Amino acid sequence: MKIAVISDTHLGFSEKNARKDEALNNALEAFSLAIENNADLILLPGDVFDSKIPSLETWSKVFYLFNLSRKAKKPEIKILQEGRELDFDGIPVIAIHGTHEIRTKDFRNPLEVLQSAGFLFYIHANYLIAEKDSEKVAIHGFGGVPEQKALDVLKVYNPQPLPDTKNIFLMHQSIKEFLPTDDEMAVTISMSNLPKDFDLVINGHLHWFAEKLFEGGRLLMPGSTIVTQMKKFESEKQKGIVLINSLTMLTAFLPLSKQRKLFYEKISFNEAFPDEILSKFREKIQSFLSENSSDLIPLIRIRLKGTLAKGLTQADVDLQKVLQEFEGKAIFSIQKDFSSDSFKKKIQELRELHKTKKSVSALGIELLVKNLSETAFDSAFDVRRFFELLAEEDVDKAIAFLEKKEEK
Numbered sequence: 001m002k003i004a005v006i007s008d009t010h011l012g013f014s015e016k017n018a019r020k021d022e023a024l025n026n027a028l029e030a031f032s033l034a035i036e037n038n039a040d041l042i043l044l045p046g047d048v049f050d051s052k053i054p055s056l057e058t059w060s061k062v063f064y065l066f067n068l069s070r071k072a073k074k075p076e077i078k079i080l081q082e083g084r085e086l087d088f089d090g091i092p093v094i095a096i097h098g099t100h101e102i103r104t105k106d107f108r109n110p111l112e113v114l115q116s117a118g119f120l121f122y123i124h125a126n127y128l129i130a131e132k133d134s135e136k137v138a139i140h141g142f143g144g145v146p147e148q149k150a151l152d153v154l155k156v157y158n159p160q161p162l163p164d165t166k167n168i169f170l171m172h173q174s175i176k177e178f179l180p181t182d183d184e185m186a187v188t189i190s191m192s193n194l195p196k197d198f199d200l201v202i203n204g205h206l207h208w209f210a211e212k213l214f215e216g217g218r219l220l221m222p223g224s225t226i227v228t229q230m231k232k233f234e235s236e237k238q239k240g241i242v243l244i245n246s247l248t249m250l251t252a253f254l255p256l257s258k259q260r261k262l263f264y265e266k267i268s269f270n271e272a273f274p275d276e277i278l279s280k281f282r283e284k285i286q287s288f289l290s291e292n293s294s295d296l297i298p299l300i301r302i303r304l305k306g307t308l309a310k311g312l313t314q315a316d317v318d319l320q321k322v323l324q325e326f327e328g329k330a331i332f333s334i335q336k337d338f339s340s341d342s343f344k345k346k347i348q349e350l351r352e353l354h355k356t357k358k359s360v361s362a363l364g365i366e367l368l369v370k371n372l373s374e375t376a377f378d379s380a381f382d383v384r385r386f387f388e389l390l391a392e393e394d395v396d397k398a399i400a401f402l403e404k405k406e407e408k
Helices: 022-036 056-070 110-116 147-157 232-236 274-291 320-325 341-355 360-372 383-391 395-407
Strands: 002-005 041-045 078-081 093-096 126-132 135-142 166-171 200-203 210-214 217-221 240-245 250-255 262-272 299-308 331-337
Touching: 022 056, 022 240, 041 135, 041 166, 041 200, 093 110, 093 135, 093 166, 232 262, 262 274, 274 299, 274 320, 360 383, 383 395
Parallel strands: 002 041, 041 093, 135 166, 166 200, 200 217, 262 299, 299 331
Antiparallel strands: 002 240, 078 126, 126 135, 210 217, 240 250
């Protein structure tokens, strides 16, 4: 059977600015590619949505998108759960939740809503079997969990491949070998921790395409269908979908035809004057614009770093006049790093937080974990559940939850 993998569509991303329709348009092309290539099954390894509580505007676009697969020609395939055949229309879709969609057991995540509406099959810490003719493929799912607990939860789950069946493991976590940090709040899983003896391990979350062999298996990272953070890896890789031939487990990457180009550059200076910096800055932007072959205006990420001539401060380097020259021709993310040592340290701390791709709520949870560690509450206390009850303003239930823990 043909299996299409479409990861990290981030529907709802930037819905209130100039890129508001980009996530939907890219996802529409991704689904269309799967359909045009006669996919029997579509897999979604998390972060279908950009938010765990999507807006009504996003929901409207999502229903339109999933109608593509539901109204497509139904392949000769069965989806089985514990021996029971499940009903579906069109091309079946199997999904796990990502880190953007995590909710506690008190609340439904958006993928559970899509499952209730008949658009997909949602799995977490379990599996479904896809059967076509005499071929069976087991799809095991491990949705995103908080990074600091990911390795422990994976060990408890301890997924095992089924005998006489092809086995694919879906997950959505950071992996140490692909990130520039060893912070256990940001990443706990390394390639040596990945489940062994599966025919393929597919990991969402990381937004660039990659394939790697590891002891006991093969890892596929399909990448995202949209750039949400302007990282160097994403400037070097195309966005697209992956097709898998389940008999051979060979993969094929199919790029999206319409994707916004990301340009990324670091420019270093030594005891420079503003005129020199502005001149090189302008030249680099002009060079990027001349290289852009897409109909969409590009994303341009430039980092300016180094030292300034004696007596100058970062405030003396005013980039606004140059950026105004190119207004409407690109979407910019510019970083200046010509500051004092103390200020550099503060900026670096903010960058480390940015690298973890954590939301304000995720940072709030970390702070709560830290504070609770100094109290009588032990590590078994479910901080995420308590935090989400507070976030949903369900104060009575949160108090009852605390009282129950105190009694224990």
